[in-house]
Amino acid sequence: MAGERADLSNLLAGIDWAGPADEYWPSHAGTQALLHGLATDDPQSVTLGLSHLWTAFIEYPNVFPPAAPAVRYVLALLHLQPNVEMVIRSPSGRLRPLRAHLLTWLWAAANAVSDVNEREFVELAGYSPLAYPSSVWHTIRQLRPRMYDTAAAFLDDPHPGVRQEAIAAAVVLVRVPELAVHRQRIAAAARDFLDACTDPMRRR
Helix, strand or coil, X not given: CHHHHHHHHHHHHCCCCCCCCCCCCCCCCCHHHHHHHHXXXXXXXXXXXXXXXXXXXXXXXEECCCHHHHHHHHHHHHHHCCCCCCEEECCCCCEEEHHHHHHHHHHHHHXXXXXXXXXHHHHHHCCCHHHCXXXXXXXXXXXXXXXXXXXXXXXXCCCHHHHHHHHHHHHHHCCCHHHHHHHHHHHHHHHHHHHHCCCHHHHC
């Protein structure tokens, strides 16, 4: 456990989260500490870190540059699961295991750089974020196979809320051509979930 948390801490320490601010993403020197809180056993620190994930990296239609390392960090958290049993309430009020909340954010990050959102960005801004090779959109899109593998690892999680979020994330990811080979598996997982689920809110 200590080794896993050291790995996560080292990952955060290697990123200049407070780097140069631009007109869209103000410099945030507290990001490293807030995200570090997600790997602790302190519910308040975890809640603050989760809130920061939702407010600091994606703001429709913008995807800010630090979103890419944030995705990598969330992938590492889901892989190492230093506080696997922790159940917290999200900023929106849902009480779930932390891994479910992280999968929800992963879904949001994948959806933020989708083809649909790229077209809407063009309509709003007059240019495509994909026109620039250094765009964070490209970086996150390159991470989509890792994002899928991570979500798929939770398809058989014992907690129904975690399975639900894993399926939701995977559904977004298998829409892209390079992951289309997994569509049949995810469709089957979704059908199995619906067949076994008696909660009308989850089924909807």
